[in-house]
Amino acid sequence: MHVAGLPVDDPSVPPMGLSQFRGWWASGFSGNPMQAWLATDDSGEPVGGYALELPVRENRANAFPFVLVSPSRRRQGIGTALLIHAAGVAGGAGRSLLMSGTRMGAPGDAFAEAAGSRNCMLEARRRLGIDAGLRARLAGLRAQCAPHAAGYTLRSWRERTPPEFLDGVSAVFTALGDAPHEDSFEPEGWDVERLRAFEDTIAERGSRLYTVAAVSAAGELAALTQVEVDPGQPQWGWQEITAVLRQHRGHRLGLLIKVEMLAVLASAEPQLRQMATYNSMENEHMVAINDALGYQITDHFRTWELDVTAAIALSRAASVEA
Ligand SMILES: CC(C)(COP(=O)(O)OP(=O)(O)OC[C@H]1O[C@@H](n2cnc3c(N)ncnc32)[C@H](O)[C@@H]1OP(=O)(O)O)[C@@H](O)C(=O)NCCC(=O)NCCS
Numbered sequence: 001m002h003v004a005g006l007p008v009d010d011p012s013v014p015p016m017g018l019s020q021f022r023g024w025w026a027s028g029f030s031g032n033p034m035q036a037w038l039a040t041d042d043s044g045e046p047v048g049g050y051a052l053e054l055p056v057r058e059n060r061a062n063a064f065p066f067v068l069v070s071p072s073r074r075r076q077g078i079g080t081a082l083l084i085h086a087a088g089v090a091g092g093a094g095r096s097l098l099m100s101g102t103r104m105g106a107p108g109d110a111f112a113e114a115a116g117s118r119n120c121m122l123e124a125r126r127r128l129g130i131d132a133g134l135r136a137r138l139a140g141l142r143a144q145c146a147p148h149a150a151g152y153t154l155r156s157w158r159e160r161t162p163p164e165f166l167d168g169v170s171a172v173f174t175a176l177g178d179a180p181h182e183d184s185f186e187p188e189g190w191d192v193e194r195l196r197a198f199e200d201t202i203a204e205r206g207s208r209l210y211t212v213a214a215v216s217a218a219g220e221l222a223a224l225t226q227v228e229v230d231p232g233q234p235q236w237g238w239q240e241i242t243a244v245l246r247q248h249r250g251h252r253l254g255l256l257i258k259v260e261m262l263a264v265l266a267s268a269e270p271q272l273r274q275m276a277t278y279n280s281m282e283n284e285h286m287v288a289i290n291d292a293l294g295y296q297i298t299d300h301f302r303t304w305e306l307d308v309t310a311a312i313a314l315s316r317a318a319s320v321e322a
Contacts, residue, residue, distance in 0.1 A: 001046065001048065001049070001068055001069070001070040001071070002015070002021060002068060003015045004070065004071050004072075005068070005069075005070075005071045008071070008106065008107060009106050009107065010103055010299075012125075012127070012298045012299060013236070013276065014233045014235075015232075015233070016232055016233060017206070017230050017231060017232010017233060018232060019205055019206040019231075019232065020206070020207065020230045020232055020233075022205070023201060023205030023206075023207075024051065024205075025051045026204075027201040027204060027205075028051070028053045028201070029201075030053070030055075030188075030198070031194065031197050032053045032054065032055040032056065032064075033053070033055075033056055034051055034052065034053050034054070035052045035089060036049065036050075036051050036052075037049050037050050037051075037052070037082070037085065037086070037089075037322045038322070039078065039081075039082055039085075039320040039322045040320075041073075041320075046070065047069065047070050047073045047078055047320065048067070048068055048069035048070055048073065048078050048079065048320070049068055049082070049322075050065050050066060050067045050068065050082050050083075050085070050086050051065070051066045051068075052064070052065045052066075052086050052090065053065075054090070054093050054095065057188065057189070057194075058186040058187065058188050058189070059185065059186050060094070060095075061094070061095055061096050061097060062095060062096075062097045062098075062099050062184065062185070062186075063086070063089075063093065063097070063098055063099070063308070064098070064099050064100060065083065065086040065087075065090070065098055065100055066100060067079050067082045067083050067086065067100075067108075067111075069082070074107065077316065078320055079111055080111075080115065080314055080315075080316060081316050081319060082320060082322065083098075083115060083311055083314065084312060084314055084316055085320070085322050086098070086311075087306075087308045087311030087312045088312060090308050091308045091309075091312065095308055096307065096308050096309075097305055097306070097307060097308065098117075098305065098306045098307075098308060098311055099182065099184070099185065099303065099304070099305050100117075100303070100304050100306075101123070101301050101302065101303045101304065102301065102302055102304065103299050103300070103301050104299065104300040104301065104302055109302060112302075112304040112306075115306060115311065115314060116306065116310055116314075117305060117306040118304065118305045118306070119303075119304060120182045120183075120302070120303045120304065120305055121180065121181070121182055121280055121281075121282075121302070121303045122280070122281045122300060122301070122302055123278050123279060123280050123281065123300065123301040123302075123303070124278070124279055124287075124297045124299070124300050124301070125276060125277070125278050125297070125298050125299045125300075125301060126277050126278075126279065126290050126295035126296060126297050126298065127274055127275070127276050127295065127298045128274065128276075128277075128290075128293055128294055128295045128296075129273065129274060129294075130237075130262070130266075130272050130273050130274065131273075134262070134293075134294060135262075135266065137294070138259050138262060138263060141255060141259050141292065141293070142256065142259050142260075144252070144255075145252035145253075145255050145256040145259070146256075148250070148251045148252040149214070149251045149252055149253055149256050151216065151217040152214045152215065152216055152217070152222060152223075152248075152253060152256075153214070153215050154213070154214055154215075154256070154257065154260050155212070155213045155214075155215055156210070156212045156213070156260065156261075156264050157210075157211050158208065158209065158211075158268070159199070159202075159203065159208070159209050160196075160199050160203075161195065161199065161211070165213065165221055166192045166195060166196075167192065168213075168220065168221025169190075169195060169211075169213075169221060169224060170191050170192055170194070170195050171190075171245065172213075172221060172223070172224040172241075172243050172245060173188070173190035173195065173224075173241065173243070174190045175243050175244075175245050175246065176188075176241055176243045177189075179243070179280065179283055179286075180280040180282040180283050181280075182303055184305060202228065205230075207228045207229060207230050208228070208229040208231070208269070209226060209227075209228050209240075210226065210227045210228075210229070210261065210264055210265060210268065210269075211225070211226050212224070212225050212257045212260045212261045212264060213225075213257065214244075214248070214253045214256065214257055216248060220245075221245075222244065222245050222247075222248035222251075222253060223242075223243065223244040223245065223248060223253035223254065223256075223257050224241060224242070224243055224257070225239070225240075225241065225242040225254075225257045225258055225261050226239075226240040226241050226242075227239055227240060227261055227265065227275070228240055229269055234269070234271050235271055235272060235273040235274060236272070236273075236274050236275070236276060237265060237269065237272050237274070237275045237276070238275075238276055238277075239277035242254060242257070242286065242289075254285065254286065254289045255289045255292055255293070258289060258293060259293070262275075262293075275295075276298075277290060278301065
């Protein structure tokens with residue numbers, strides 16, 4: 001159902017591989033507990049479903065649903081019936097607010113609006129073509145950063161964080177809480193246990209994870225960037241976290257680690273042709289880095305909020321067995 005919907009839901013990216021999709025619906029992308037529900041019609045045929053993330057550390061009043069309806073069964077009220085069901089589950093788990101995101105112009109966007117959701121943040125997805133032109137520009141970008149980043153050294157690794165950097169990586173993940181976010185979203189605090197659990201979910205999805213870090217002269221992990229490659233779509237690299245600790249900002253470390261990441265990927269993943277990244281429109285510094293690298297906007301995404309009580313009160317035109 002997800003793949004069949006992509007030509008209208010999200011046509012500018014290829015379908016994720018099956019193990020990636022399974023990981024998303026089973027474990028989520030952030031390591032929080034998930035519930036997955038499937039809806040069938042009277043004949044037992046699947047018509048839709050939803051994945052519901054129910055965080056247990058921060059955001060305990062929030063739930064994050066992703067509602068999906070088979071393209072051939074849309075506009076019959078099934079999506080609304082699933083949203084009401086998800087709100088019931090969320091309310092039962094003590095949640096009062098549903099938060100989700102949709103691509104602007106996609107059916108999901110109109111659906112969120114029709115449900116009476118409040119629009120919160122605007123994000124852009126950008127794409128970078130990996131070609132000879134980009135490779136030729138990397139040395140120049142690196143040279144621009146060098147005088148500002150004197151005293152820092154770069155480290156890179158694959159998959160799990162080396163033990164000596166576990167605390168440092170946790171601190172940088174926590175620092176990402178500074179990035180623009182919705183007022184009702186509580187930034188996450190990271191520790192080693194949470195980081196290892198998160199790495200486990202990436203490994204379970206079968207993704208390849210690359211990390212580049214900048215380390216200060218005093219040995220502190222100052223900046224970090226990660227890219228995930230889904231073997232099901234090996235020409236695409238998905239930018240995950242990039243963050244610089246507050247006390248190390250102003251040294252062009254954000255650009256430098258992303259340039260180094262492209263060099264790492266050129267040898268480890270020579271088949272890569274595209275990189276994709278999501279940024280809040282308000283995140284000027286990260287957007288400036290992505291502009292310098294040559295990223296171009298392909299789509300905009302909106303985040304939405306809907307009170308659980310308001311979702312439960314929506315009128316139901318279809319009945320589903322979930
Ligand atoms: C979003 C989605 C779940 C909607 O499922 P659905 O069963 O078609 O939704 P409903 O029939 O309950 O639609 C309810 C209302 O939303 C609005 N809506 C839904 N799809 C729309 C579209 N393509 N264009 C305009 N309005 C739309 C309409 O107001 C509709 O009421 P109406 O049909 O009486 O006019 C479905 O399009 C989908 O699976 N999209 C991909 C996943 C996604 O983006 N999910 C949203 C993130 S939570």
